[in-house]
Amino acid sequence: KLPISEVKSAVLGHAEFTAFQKKATKLFAGWRASATRRLTAFGKGGHPKALIEVLAEELLAAFRPAPLLDAYDVYQHLMDYWAETMQDDCYLIAADGWVAAAQPRLIIEDRTSKTKTRPDFTLGRKKYAAELIPPALIIARYFAQEQAAIDALEAQLATLAQQMEEMAEEHGGEGGLLEDARNDKDKITKASVAARLKEIGKGDSDTADERQVLQKYLILIEQEADTGAKHKAAQDALMAKVAAKYGQLTEDEIKTLVVDDKWLATLAAAVQSELDRVSQTLTGRIRQLADRYATPLPKLTSEVATLAAKVDEHIKKMGAVWA
Numbered sequence: 001k002l003p004i005s006e007v008k009s010a011v012l013g014h015a016e017f018t019a020f021q022k023k024a025t026k027l028f029a030g031w032r033a034s035a036t037r038r039l040t041a042f043g044k045g046g047h048p049k050a051l052i053e054v055l056a057e058e059l060l061a062a063f064r065p066a067p068l069l070d071a072y073d074v075y076q077h078l079m080d081y082w083a084e085t086m087q088d089d090c091y092l093i094a095a096d097g098w099v100a101a102a103q104p105r106l107i108i109e110d111r112t113s114k115t116k117t118r119p120d121f122t123l124g125r126k127k128y129a130a131e132l133i134p135p136a137l138i139i140a141r142y143f144a145q146e147q148a149a150i151d152a153l154e155a156q157l158a159t160l161a162q163q164m165e166e167m168a169e170e171h172g173g174e175g176g177l178l179e180d181a182r183n184d185k186d187k188i189t190k191a192s193v194a195a196r197l198k199e200i201g202k203g204d205s206d207t208a209d210e211r212q213v214l215q216k217y218l219i220l221i222e223q224e225a226d227t228g229a230k231h232k233a234a235q236d237a238l239m240a241k242v243a244a245k246y247g248q249l250t251e252d253e254i255k256t257l258v259v260d261d262k263w264l265a266t267l268a269a270a271v272q273s274e275l276d277r278v279s280q281t282l283t284g285r286i287r288q289l290a291d292r293y294a295t296p297l298p299k300l301t302s303e304v305a306t307l308a309a310k311v312d313e314h315i316k317k318m319g320a321v322w323a
Helices: 004-013 015-041 048-063 071-096 098-102 135-142 144-171 190-200 205-248 251-292 297-317
Strands: 121-123 126-129
Touching: 004 015, 004 251, 015 048, 015 251, 048 071, 071 098, 071 251, 098 251, 121 205, 135 144, 135 205, 135 251, 144 205, 190 205
Parallel strands: none
Antiparallel strands: 121 126
C-alpha cells in the first residue's frame, strides 16, 4: 500500500521489526556479559581452544530462540573473527600474559627477506608492530581530542587541495592565466609560480589579472605547506603519546581495550550486520512483490483483450480466414 521508496523505512519502523531488533540485541547483550567474564578471566597459561568452544556453544544457545535469524549465521561471525584475530590474540596472552602481550614489538627488518612486517606505527625511524592493541584503540579511548585536531587539519588540507585543483582546472588550460606557470613536467609548483611572478614583474597592467591569480595560487600553496607541517607535527606528537601510553597501561586497562573495545565491539558490529542483512532481505522481498503485482490482474486481462482484438483486426485486413 506504500510507495516503493517508503518500503524500507516502513519495515524498519514497524513495531514487529523493532521488537525483533530489540530481542536480538538483548540476546547478544546477555551473551556478551557472560563472554566478558570468561574473556577477562583468561590469562597466561590459559587454553584458547577450550575458551572458544565454550564461547561458541553459549552464543549458539543464546541465539536459537531469535526469530528470523539463523543462530549458525551469528556463530559463523564469531568463528571467522576467531580465525582472523582472536585466536592469535589469545595465544599471545596465554604465552606472555596481558601486560607483556600488549607491548609493541620493535620491527627488525631483514633485508634478505622478501616479506616485510607492516608497522602499526612509527616513532622516528623505528617501526613497531602492536598485535594485541592497535594504536587506534588507544587513541579512541585516551587521545580523542588530539585525533580530532588532526582530523581538522586533514579537512583543511583537503579543502586547500580542492581549491588548488579548481584553480588549475579553470586557469591552467591553453590560454589560461596559469598556463605559463607550469614547469617542464607540466606541473604547477611553488617554484614555477614564483618564477612566473618574477618574470612578469609588477608594473605591467596587461598581466595584472595573471599576477592576481598567481599570487592567490601561491598563497594556497604556502597555506597547504604550513598546514601539512602542522599536521605532521601533530601526528608525530600523538604517536609519541601513544607509544608512551603502552608502557603505562595497567592489566585492567588492557583488558578493557582488548575485550570491550576490540573483540566484543567487533562482534557486536558483526551481529548488527546480520540484523541489517535480515532487514535487506525483508525489504528486498517486499520490493520484488510490489514490482511483480504493481498492475492488478483485471487491468492486465483487459489490456490483453484489447491487444488481442487489435491483432484480430490486423489479421482480417491481411485476408486471413479462421477455420
